[in-house]
Amino acid sequence: MAPLLDVTDLHVSFKTDRGVARALNGVSVSMQPGETLAVVGESGSGKSVTALAIMGLLSKKTATVTATRMRFGGRDLTALSAEEQRQMRGRDVAMIFQDPMTSLNPVLTVGRQLSEIGELHLGMSRRDARHLAIETLEMVGIPSPASRMSDYPHQFSGGMRQRVMIAMAIACKPRLLIADEPTTALDVTIQAQILDLLAALQAEIGMAIMLVTHDLGVVARIADRVQVMYAGRVVETGPAEAVFEAPGMPYTEALLRSVPRVDVVNEVPLHPIKGSPPDVMRLAKGCSFAPRCELVQVGCQADVPPLAKCGPDHRAACILATDRRDEA
Ligand SMILES: Nc1ncnc2c1ncn2[C@@H]1O[C@H](COP(=O)(O)OP(=O)(O)O)[C@@H](O)[C@H]1O
Numbered sequence: 037m038a039p040l041l042d043v044t045d046l047h048v049s050f051k052t053d054r055g056v057a058r059a060l061n062g063v064s065v066s067m068q069p070g071e072t073l074a075v076v077g078e079s080g081s082g083k084s085v086t087a088l089a090i091m092g093l094l095s096k097k098t099a100t101v102t103a104t105r106m107r108f109g110g111r112d113l114t115a116l117s118a119e120e121q122r123q124m125r126g127r128d129v130a131m132i133f134q135d136p137m138t139s140l141n142p143v144l145t146v147g148r149q150l151s152e153i154g155e156l157h158l159g160m161s162r163r164d165a166r167h168l169a170i171e172t173l174e175m176v177g178i179p180s181p182a183s184r185m186s187d188y189p190h191q192f193s194g195g196m197r198q199r200v201m202i203a204m205a206i207a208c209k210p211r212l213l214i215a216d217e218p219t220t221a222l223d224v225t226i227q228a229q230i231l232d233l234l235a236a237l238q239a240e241i242g243m244a245i246m247l248v249t250h251d252l253g254v255v256a257r258i259a260d261r262v263q264v265m266y267a268g269r270v271v272e273t274g275p276a277e278a279v280f281e282a283p284g285m286p287y288t289e290a291l292l293r294s295v296p297r298v299d300v301v302n303e304v305p306l307h308p309i310k311g312s313p314p315d316v317m318r319l320a321k322g323c324s325f326a327p328r329c330e331l332v333q334v335g336c337q338a339d340v341p342p343l344a345k346c347g348p349d350h351r352a353a354c355i356l357a358t359d360r361r362d363e364a
């Protein structure tokens with residue numbers, strides 16, 4: 037099947053007062069229609085920048101974006117005008133954030149904001165757009181949706197506000213929903229409800245979901261595939277089960293040992309990863325994880341290891357990836 041999203045060798049750098057921050061250094065992402073891809077990695081690894089670059093939301097003033105290929109649904113994203121990009125963002129690709137107030141306007145009622153989507157993106161009459169707005173609020177599980185239309189965002193609880201933001205994102209039934217840490221600010225029960233909601237909406241609309249998270253419990257719960265990022269590179273990619281069962285990259289293994297998971301009883305005590313991620317202003321040669329890696333080898337600091345096959349559809353950027361598979 038032709039991929040829905042096909043990004044190859046994406047580089048993003050930012051000019052800052054301190055110098056050039058190399059946020060992404062050759063990231064490739066491919067997604068099939070309807071699939072759920074989890075993008076994981078410590079803070080600063082480039083997850084949000086990847087999402088924003090795909091959405092075309094990075095400011096041209098500070099960010100330099102290049103890629104050998106950036107296609108969505110067969111269209112070349114790099115060739116779109118600003119207007120075409122805006123259209124695509126409302127209709128085909130939508131994004132939700134950790135903080136709902138990033139996408140909600142505090143001075144407009146929820147009903148007005150939702151109705152505008154139908155009017156602007158789908159060319160609906162005011163009446164039809166209002167109907168769509170109520171229907172969408174119902175889809176995301178807002179009780180008595182018609183009566184909540186005249187409420188402002190601050191009149192909703194945290195979890196309900198997150199649902200309103202999801203309603204804004206899915207009103208046009210996008211083919212791809214990018215969710216950047218959508219549940220991080222919520223308490224555990226509400227987190228689970230929001231994830232179940234995303235999964236249910238996905239089944240209903242058939243959209244693909246790119247879920248950016250640092251919570252591996254979330255990943256195990258809903259992802260088909262996982263992509264692990266470190267220092268602006270993809271260091272492992274594969275089916276969620278394979279990555280969890282037999283990580284090919286010591287970083288992934290360390291990440292799995294460092295975070296609690298809601299889906300399994302942790303048999304071993306949590307084990308934080310020693311050291312901190314590298315400064316993207318000063319990336320050294322070779323594997324960026326080498327200075328923190330317990331299995332570091334002589335060759336690790338020579339070149340950046342390519343993504344090597346370590347299982348069906350499973351690749352890891354580690355010189356040990358194939359050896360360790362042979363051992364297993
Ligand atoms: N607008 C910006 N200007 C300068 N540096 C940035 C900017 N946005 C992100 N970065 C840097 O890019 C790197 C990746 O950031 P980000 O994608 O936000 O990480 P995360 O994986 O936590 O989402 C970080 O080192 C961050 O400091």
Ligand SMILES: [Mg+2]
Nearest residue numbers: 083084085216
């Ligand atoms: Mg982020």
